[in-house]
Amino acid sequence: xNTWDLLFRGDAVSSxxxxxxxxxxxxxxxxxxxxxxxxxxxxxxxxxxxAAFWQAxxxxxxxxxxxxxxxxxxxxxxxxxxxxxxxGTLAAAGDASQRLxxxxxxALHAVLIKLQWGQVLLATVGATAPFVGLLGxxxxxxxxxxxxAGAGQISIDKISGPVGESLIMTAAGLTVxxxxxxxxxxxxxxxxxxxxxxxxxxxxxxxxxxxxPAENQG
Numbered sequence: 338x339n340t341w342d343l344l345f346r347g348d349a350v351s352s353x354x355x356x357x358x359x360x361x362x363x364x365x366x367x368x369x370x371x372x373x374x375x376x377x378x379x380x381x382x383x384x385x386x387x388a389a390f391w392q393a394x395x396x397x398x399x400x401x402x403x404x405x406x407x408x409x410x411x412x413x414x415x416x417x418x419x420x421x422x423x424x425g426t427l428a429a430a431g432d433a434s435q436r437l438x439x440x441x442x443x444a445l446h447a448v449l450i451k452l453q454w455g456q457v458l459l460a461t462v463g464a465t466a467p468f469v470g471l472l473g474x475x476x477x478x479x480x481x482x483x484x485x486a487g488a489g490q491i492s493i494d495k496i497s498g499p500v501g502e503s504l505i506m507t508a509a510g511l512t513v514x515x516x517x518x519x520x521x522x523x524x525x526x527x528x529x530x531x532x533x534x535x536x537x538x539x540x541x542x543x544x545x546x547x548x549x550p551a552e553n554q555g
Contacts, residue, residue: 470510
């Protein structure tokens with residue numbers, strides 16, 4: 338018996354556990370493949386964007402340049418929010434330093450949420466998939482022992498087969514969890530590097546706009 342037998346021939350609990358593991362595996366691999374592609378693009382784009390911006394003659398010119406390089410829209414929002422003028426509102430309250438700190442912080446949080454998308458799923462799958470598989474194993478062993486007891490004769494041959502088949506669920510849970518955990522750790526370090534670059538750019542941009550006269554920013 339294999340995993341497909343447990344899925345299609347088992348009882349409701351065994352089939353449910355197998356379906357949950359299958360859904361976890363598909364979901365985590367979709368996130369792994371998509372985020373691997375995304376992070377590779379971002380790792381190339383963020384340094385190019387920041388370098389191109391600082392080569393521009395003005396903030397407005399730098400923003401136009403960013404639109405050509407920022408394919409994932411992670412750097413442009415940080416510059417765009419600094420160009421919004423909301424006179425007469427609480428958003429414009431305080432001095433320039435406070436306003437820039439507020440708008441850049443909010444824009445940076447939105448960008449980081451986009452980068453962190455999918456990490457919760459990978460962490461959840463990595464933490465829970467082994468226990469889901471263990472549930473299937475315990476349930477399978479329980480039914481195997483009930484069947485053996487009902488047969489009236491107990492031998493190693495009759496025990497080892499059903500118990501070994503039930504242990505497939507534990508192996509399936511580990512097979513689902515291990516890639517999710519590895520991907521979560523590797524991508525977490527990559528996201529941390531990107532976050533540091535974006536935070537540094539936001540801090541430098543804030544310092545520039547505080548010291549630069551408003552009429553020269555365009």
